[in-house]
C-alpha cells in the first residue's frame with residue numbers, strides 16, 4: 001500500500017505500489033467466511049460471531065507470524081488547512097520517514113482539488129504516497145495514489161473500477177474483524193482499525209484492543225493501519241501488536257515544537 005515501497009512521483013502519480021506479497025489478502029478465504037458468520041440472539045438481534053466470542057488477548061502468542069516490514073508512519077491532514085500548509089507538510093515530511101499522506105478535508109470538491117494540486121507535488125518529491133479521503137472520484141480527478149474509504153464512502157469494487165489495479169484502496173474497519181475480512185475479500189489494499197485512543201479529531205464509538213492487530217497479522221498478509229489518538233508516547237503497544245502503519249493527525253500537526261519535530265519523534269519510536 002502506501003508504503004514500504006511507496007514510489008509516488010509527479011510523473012507517475014499512481015505508482016505507489018504495495019510489495020507483491022502484501023497484495024494478496026487472507027490466507028484462507030474459506031476460514032474467513034466461516035469466521036464472519038452471523039447469529040441471532042434470543043432477543044432477535046443479529047450479531048456477528050466476533051461479538052459473541054471476544055478475542056483472547058494472548059491470541060498472537062500461539063501462532064507464528066510471518067516477518068513483515070517495519071511499521072511506518074501514515075499522516076492524516078488536519079481537518080482545516082492554513083494558507084501555509086504546503087510548507088508545514090514539507091517540514092513534516094522532512095522530519096523523518098513517512099509512507100503516506102492522506103488529504104482529509106470535509107469541505108467542497110473545489111477545496112479538495114485545490115489542496116491536492118498544492119500538496120501532491122510536496123509528497124511526490126519525497127516519495128510519499130498521496131491518498132484522498134472519502135471520494136474515489138476526487139482521487140481519480142487529481143491523480144492520487146489511492147483513496148481511503150469509510151464504511152459509507154462507497155465500495156472497493158467501484159473504487160477499483162475507477163482507479164485501476166495499481167491504486168491503493170484502504171477501508172475503515174473500526175473494531176470489527178468481520179469488516180476487515182469483508183474489506184480484504186473485496187480487494188482492499190489495507191484495512192484500518194480504530195480509534196485505539198481518545199481523539200478529538202474524529203469522535204469514534206469504536207475502541208479496538210491492540211490484539212485485533214495481532215490477530216489480523218496472524219491471518220492476513222494485507223497491511224493493517226492503526227488510527228485514533230496515537231502519539232509518540234502511546235504508539236509502542238500498537239507497533240508491538242503488529243500495526244503495519246500508524247496513522248496520525250493531531251499529534252503531528254498540533255505539536256507545539258512543529259510538525260517536523262513530531263515526525264522525528266515518531267521515527268525514533270518506530271526505529272526502537
Ligand SMILES: Cc1ncc(COP(=O)(O)OP(=O)(O)O)c(N)n1
Pocket residue numbers: 076102104133134148149150151152153170171172192193194202225227247
Ligand atoms: C487511515 C484511515 N483510517 C480510518 C479513517 C476514517 O475513515 P471514515 O470512517 O470514513 O471517517 P472520515 O475520516 O471520513 O471522517 C481514515 N480517514 N483514514
Ligand SMILES: Cc1nc(C(=O)O)sc1CCOP(=O)(O)O
Pocket residue numbers: 076172174193194195196198199200201202204206227228229230247248249250251
Ligand atoms: C480520521 C480518523 N479515523 C478514525 C477511526 O477510528 O477510524 S480516528 C481518526 C482521527 C485520527 O486523528 P488523530 O491522530 O488526531 O486522533
Ligand SMILES: [Mg+2]
Pocket residue numbers: 133134148149150151153
Ligand atoms: Mg470517510
